[in-house]
Amino acid sequence: MITVEKALQLAQKNIQKTTITSDILISKSLGYVLAEDILSPIHMPPFRQSAMDGYALGSIDEKTFTLIGEVKAGDDTDPKLEQGEAIRIFTGAPVPSQAQAVIMQEKVTVQNNQVILSEHVVSNANIRPFGEQIKKDDIALAKGTLMTAAAIGYLASLGITHIPVYQKPSIAIIATGNELIPPGQELKYGQIYESNSIMLSSALNKAGFTDISYYKIEDEYDLTLSILETVIDQYDVVLISGGISVGDYDFVGKALQALDVEEIFYKVKQKPGKPLYFAKKQNTTIFALPGNPASSLSCFYIYVLPSLLKIAGYENHNLTRNTAISASHYQKKGQRAEFLKALIDGNKVTILDGQASSMLRSFALANAIVYLPEEVTEVNIGDTVTVINLP
Ligand SMILES: Nc1nc2c(c(=O)[nH]1)N[C@H]1C(S)=C(S)[C@@H](COP(=O)(O)OP(=O)(O)OC[C@H]3O[C@@H](n4cnc5c(N)ncnc54)[C@H](O)[C@@H]3O)O[C@H]1N2
Numbered sequence: 001m002i003t004v005e006k007a008l009q010l011a012q013k014n015i016q017k018t019t020i021t022s023d024i025l026i027s028k029s030l031g032y033v034l035a036e037d038i039l040s041p042i043h044m045p046p047f048r049q050s051a052m053d054g055y056a057l058g059s060i061d062e063k064t065f066t067l068i069g070e071v072k073a074g075d076d077t078d079p080k081l082e083q084g085e086a087i088r089i090f091t092g093a094p095v096p097s098q099a100q101a102v103i104m105q106e107k108v109t110v111q112n113n114q115v116i117l118s119e120h121v122v123s124n125a126n127i128r129p130f131g132e133q134i135k136k137d138d139i140a141l142a143k144g145t146l147m148t149a150a151a152i153g154y155l156a157s158l159g160i161t162h163i164p165v166y167q168k169p170s171i172a173i174i175a176t177g178n179e180l181i182p183p184g185q186e187l188k189y190g191q192i193y194e195s196n197s198i199m200l201s202s203a204l205n206k207a208g209f210t211d212i213s214y215y216k217i218e219d220e221y222d223l224t225l226s227i228l229e230t231v232i233d234q235y236d237v238v239l240i241s242g243g244i245s246v247g248d249y250d251f252v253g254k255a256l257q258a259l260d261v262e263e264i265f266y267k268v269k270q271k272p273g274k275p276l277y278f279a280k281k282q283n284t285t286i287f288a289l290p291g292n293p294a295s296s297l298s299c300f301y302i303y304v305l306p307s308l309l310k311i312a313g314y315e316n317h318n319l320t321r322n323t324a325i326s327a328s329h330y331q332k333k334g335q336r337a338e339f340l341k342a343l344i345d346g347n348k349v350t351i352l353d354g355q356a357s358s359m360l361r362s363f364a365l366a367n368a369i370v371y372l373p374e375e376v377t378e379v380n381i382g383d384t385v386t387v388i389n390l391p
């Protein structure tokens with residue numbers, strides 16, 4: 001059994017950013033990472049732009065100007081403007097080439113076609129210079145940038161429609177267990193509802209991973225072997241739930257071994273999620289998550305999600321860790337490091353009741369995980385603890 005720190009380190013070391021990129025519509029690019037530098041195809045702004053509704057002035061030394069016309073946003077005119085003359089102008093409109101400044105309409109009075117300034121203006125006031133934000137062929141956004149709403153808006157403002165991004169992995173989720181039936185059917189004695197696949201796919205969707213396929217396997221060796229062989233061949237990432245412990249009907253480990261996967265680690269000194277298994281085969285990454293629902297989700301957030309984000313090209317792929325002051329007393333029962341479902345409010349964190357790995361209610365209420373390393377055996381109210389924010 002390895003430590004949490006060693007397991008995290010091995011996951012980091014054995015996961016590489018994908019080399020597969022594709023050109024996609026920017027409207028579909030939220031959450032993708034740029035695979036190349038994007039150069040601006042235009043100067044932005046593409047002309048001298050008025051930043052205010054007011055008057056464009058032919059000179060800046062006078063206090064009174066003769067009003068000779070108007071330019072509004074979208075106009076394609078460049079009217080002549082002499083010293084002592086002004087043109088009515090609006091925010092976003094092209095500023096006449098000869099204009100030396102724009103004054104806000106609140107700072108003038110207009111009488112008989114004369115614009116009278118109540119204060120002096122400085123040269124180029126309220127004019128957004130040509131190419132002020134970015135020049136044509138300069139790097140608009142660098143390779144590695146995460147596409148956020150703002151990044152999408154920015155590239156759209158430069159007229160860009162398609163961008164090269166790192167492809168997101170295709171993912172198979174495999175739920176194992178004879179006892180599992182889909183929600184919506186009536187439970188027979190011995191059965192429970194299968195909830196891990198919908199939970200994991202929801203967590204994947206939230207993180208922007210949508211290429212997901214589902215499989216359900218009975219606890220049967222040959223079937224486990226053949227389905228695992230197929231999915232390892234077909235998908236970039238395989239997430240298996242359950243069947244990874246030591247019981248007579250836990251066939252996942254045996255099947256993976258028979259398929260000659262490269263085992264990176266099996267069993268981590270942690271609670272929940274002790275029998276976590278991580279392996280690779282060619283370009284496929286395989287995580288076998290313990291079947292207990294809270295163990296599955298805990299391992300997903302701590303190990304799987306950072307790995308998937310790294311594959312998809314994210315620079316900051318780890319969940320944020322902070323410290324907070326515990327509002328709870330908690331006594332560890334065993335020796336393993338623990339990930340505890342918790343509720344953080346400001347810098348105060350409450351460890352929730354119901355931490356068993358079979359229970360999801362505390363997870364459903366949690367917004368954070370308190371991490372207790374092996375050496376911490378007890379938390380007292382007022383102690384500083386490590387907190388991992390849940391996405
Ligand atoms: N003798 C030992 N027994 C167990 C050990 C051990 O070290 N020695 N470890 C325990 C720990 S810790 C865990 S965690 C579990 C993990 O077991 P598996 O990964 O093999 O998972 P299963 O046995 O298939 O299922 C465990 C539990 O979770 C329920 N389950 C499974 N899949 C789903 C699903 N898709 N949706 C909802 N619930 C699911 C299943 O019914 C079981 O109750 O092993 C301990 N045993």
Ligand code: MOO
Binds near residue numbers: 272275290295
């Ligand atoms: O490690 Mo298991 O997830 O404690 O129950």
